[in-house]
Amino acid sequence: MTQPITTLEKPPSPGAPHRAELPLPVERTLANGLRVIAFPQRSAPKAYAVPIIVAQLIVRSGASAESEAEAGLATLTTSLITQGTATRSAVEIAQAVDGLGARLDAASGYDAATVSITALTHVFPDAFALFDEVVRHPSFPQAEVERVRAKAIGDLALSYSSPSALARFVAQRVAFASAPYGHPVAGTAETLAALDRDGIVAFHARFFRPDNATLIIGGDCAPEDAFALAEKQFGGWRAPAEPLPVPAPFTAPPPRSRVVIVDKPDAGRTAILAGRVGISRRAKTYAAGVVATAVLSGYSGRLNQEVRVKRGLSYGAGAQLIARREPGLFLASTLVDHTKVEEAVTVVLDTLRGLAATPPEAQELVTRKATISGGFSRSIETIDGIAGVLGELALYGMELTELGEYLPEIEAVDPAMVQQFAAATFDELFIVLVGDAQVFGATIAAAHPNTSIIPLDQLDLGQPTAVKAPE
Numbered sequence: 001m002t003q004p005i006t007t008l009e010k011p012p013s014p015g016a017p018h019r020a021e022l023p024l025p026v027e028r029t030l031a032n033g034l035r036v037i038a039f040p041q042r043s044a045p046k047a048y049a050v051p052i053i054v055a056q057l058i059v060r061s062g063a064s065a066e067s068e069a070e071a072g073l074a075t076l077t078t079s080l081i082t083q084g085t086a087t088r089s090a091v092e093i094a095q096a097v098d099g100l101g102a103r104l105d106a107a108s109g110y111d112a113a114t115v116s117i118t119a120l121t122h123v124f125p126d127a128f129a130l131f132d133e134v135v136r137h138p139s140f141p142q143a144e145v146e147r148v149r150a151k152a153i154g155d156l157a158l159s160y161s162s163p164s165a166l167a168r169f170v171a172q173r174v175a176f177a178s179a180p181y182g183h184p185v186a187g188t189a190e191t192l193a194a195l196d197r198d199g200i201v202a203f204h205a206r207f208f209r210p211d212n213a214t215l216i217i218g219g220d221c222a223p224e225d226a227f228a229l230a231e232k233q234f235g236g237w238r239a240p241a242e243p244l245p246v247p248a249p250f251t252a253p254p255p256r257s258r259v260v261i262v263d264k265p266d267a268g269r270t271a272i273l274a275g276r277v278g279i280s281r282r283a284k285t286y287a288a289g290v291v292a293t294a295v296l297s298g299y300s301g302r303l304n305q306e307v308r309v310k311r312g313l314s315y316g317a318g319a320q321l322i323a324r325r326e327p328g329l330f331l332a333s334t335l336v337d338h339t340k341v342e343e344a345v346t347v348v349l350d351t352l353r354g355l356a357a358t359p360p361e362a363q364e365l366v367t368r369k370a371t372i373s374g375g376f377s378r379s380i381e382t383i384d385g386i387a388g389v390l391g392e393l394a395l396y397g398m399e400l401t402e403l404g405e406y407l408p409e410i411e412a413v414d415p416a417m418v419q420q421f422a423a424a425t426f427d428e429l430f431i432v433l434v435g436d437a438q439v440f441g442a443t444i445a446a447a448h449p450n451t452s453i454i455p456l457d458q459l460d461l462g463q464p465t466a467v468k469a470p471e
Contacts, residue, residue: 033211072187178464270435
């Protein structure tokens with residue numbers, strides 16, 4: 001007999017948070033200035049362990065080390081680092097990686113460039129030697145420079161066609177203007193076209209040096225063995241005689257309430273971003289900021305509940321806290337029909353201000369903290385994930401013990417701390433809208449006097465004045 005379907009009156013309460021058994025990292029600095037961090041991570045019992053080792057090199061210079069005219073240089077350099085060395089072509093590198101059953105990755109952001117390799121224990125020495133070759137001896141073949149640059153320009157064009165992606169590019173300029181985080185991390189079509197092989201070689205020589213890098217080795221490897229591997233492969237790496245370039249001063253414009261509309265008539269819907277300059281990763285309010293952002297994010301988060309569930313204005317809405325070496329960004333975002341822009345902007349702003357005006361209920365924090373602890377625990381399920389977290393801590397000059405202290409810090413955040421963070425952050429917000437301004441531009445400008453409307457064909461994110469505020 002078929003049993004009747006029952007409906008739960010409310011979802012079950014989250015269980016008590018679990019404490020993961022995390023490795024204890026140890027570190028050593030080589031004579032050449034290279035900081036090496038090692039962590040053993042072996043499953044128990046040993047018979048069921050997956051014998052894998054990861055190596056990750058973090059170079060503490062990314063897009064924020066570029067000039068405005070060089071926008072995209074760090075990303076282009078890092079993309080090309082695996083595309084040819086003094087003895088191997090891009091195809092030969094790929095074949096060597098595949099032959100070892102390894103994975104080789106390279107990526108760049110505003111604060112750093114990262115190169116990593118993951119391989120089984122018995123082939124890791126060979127994979128590590130290949131990793132060393134790629135990091136220290138890239139050849140940057142002209143044909144690969146042209147291919148990767150053409151792809152980057154094509155990818156930018158695709159991003160510009162997306163209202164949501166374009167809104168994020170614009171938000172960087174609105175928040176930071178000419179400060180080092182202001183220009184697009186991937187550059188613009190104009191700056192990429194102007195970059196050449198000589199500039200790429202110079203960027204690599206200037207910043208890829210042992211006294212500007214941290215090497216992390218972890219997994220099925222004892223720390224002493226990891227240090228021995230690091231010394232064997234990277235001990236001979238020498239820093240150039242020239243000192244590291246002094247970073248450009250970081251001075252973001254003061255927060256100012258304003259609206260920037262990018263008129264994109266062919267947009268299917270309008271992207272909405274509300275944000276402002278936030279906090280650095282080292283800020284004492286970081287844990288409170290993470291919890292406050294979680295209160296606003298996810299299906300059960302306040303933004304999605306107000307924008308989607310209660311009003312049906314969008315398929316979703318959420319928030320993001322981007323913390324970097326210097327203060328990063330807080331962003332709340334959604335995507336709505338052009339005719340619903342005014343209502344959606346009001347709902348987003350009211351929701352943010354509501355968290356600043358009234359502390360969340362204690363039970364609300366229980367559920368939102370559960371999403372944080374679950375996400376963090378999933379992120380460190382693999383040795384690659386652990387290396388990534390340790391790399392972030394090392395990059396931002398934090399204690400490596402933070403790996404085990406992060407979740408207790410999250411648990412210690414109370415409603416008052418969330419409210420205080422919201423009150424300090426959700427003030428003087430800027431708004432970026434990318435959509436058909438003919439539909440909503442006049443209405444938004446009437447409600448928000450400090451409004452700029454920029455036709456898409458006049459938007460040049462390579463210029464610090466691209467989104468200059470009205471006088």
